[in-house]
Amino acid sequence: MDLETILRPEAVRVLSSASSKKRVMHELGDLCQSSHGVEATSAVDALLERESLGPTGVGQGVALPHARLDGLSDVVGAFLRLDKPVDFDSVDRQPVDLVFALFAPHDAGVAHLKALALVARTLRETSVCSKLRANDDPGKLYTILTEAQAAQAA
Numbered sequence: 443m444d445l446e447t448i449l450r451p452e453a454v455r456v457l458s459s460a461s462s463k464k465r466v467m468h469e470l471g472d473l474c475q476s477s478h479g480v481e482a483t484s485a486v487d488a489l490l491e492r493e494s495l496g497p498t499g500v501g502q503g504v505a506l507p508h509a510r511l512d513g514l515s516d517v518v519g520a521f522l523r524l525d526k527p528v529d530f531d532s533v534d535r536q537p538v539d540l541v542f543a544l545f546a547p548h549d550a551g552v553a554h555l556k557a558l559a560l561v562a563r564t565l566r567e568t569s570v571c572s573k574l575r576a577n578d579d580p581g582k583l584y585t586i587l588t589e590a591q592a593a594q595a596a
Contacts, residue, residue: 443556445588448519453477454580458525466528469520473520484511499532499577504565508544508558517546520525559581564590
């Protein structure tokens with residue numbers, strides 16, 4: 443599994459303003475609908491339900507919201523770089539500006555966990571996060587994410 447199979451270039455966006463975690467979730471739902479054909483309301487509801495179990499802010503300004511959805515055949519993702527960090531109830535209490543959401547079929551089993559681990563490993567690299575924060579172009583952000591993961595595999 444690699445990020446190129448999970449993340450499409452059109453599923454990467456820079457968001458200039460988001461006032462809250464809930465607003466970020468709505469943006470992720472819209473982005474998944476436009477890039478993966480996932481129904482936005484279902485995506486947002488699933489993300490918020492998962493978030494109610496515990497925050498997905500993993501620290502260092504990174505959040506990895508994820509959920510299982512009906513109607514998917516594969517794990518899909520969406521990435522947002524926020525111009526203005528948002529409180530995500532992260533473990534380190536720092537606001538989040540890099541958000542990678544994953545959506546998996548209900549029966550994805552281990553594929554969901556492998557995708558989550560892959561994204562977490564990629565965004566744990568401080569050099570990758572620095573490059574993401576320094577770029578405003580969604581195409582460059584996509585390249586940074588997919589090349590970073592490819593470099594880790596080498």
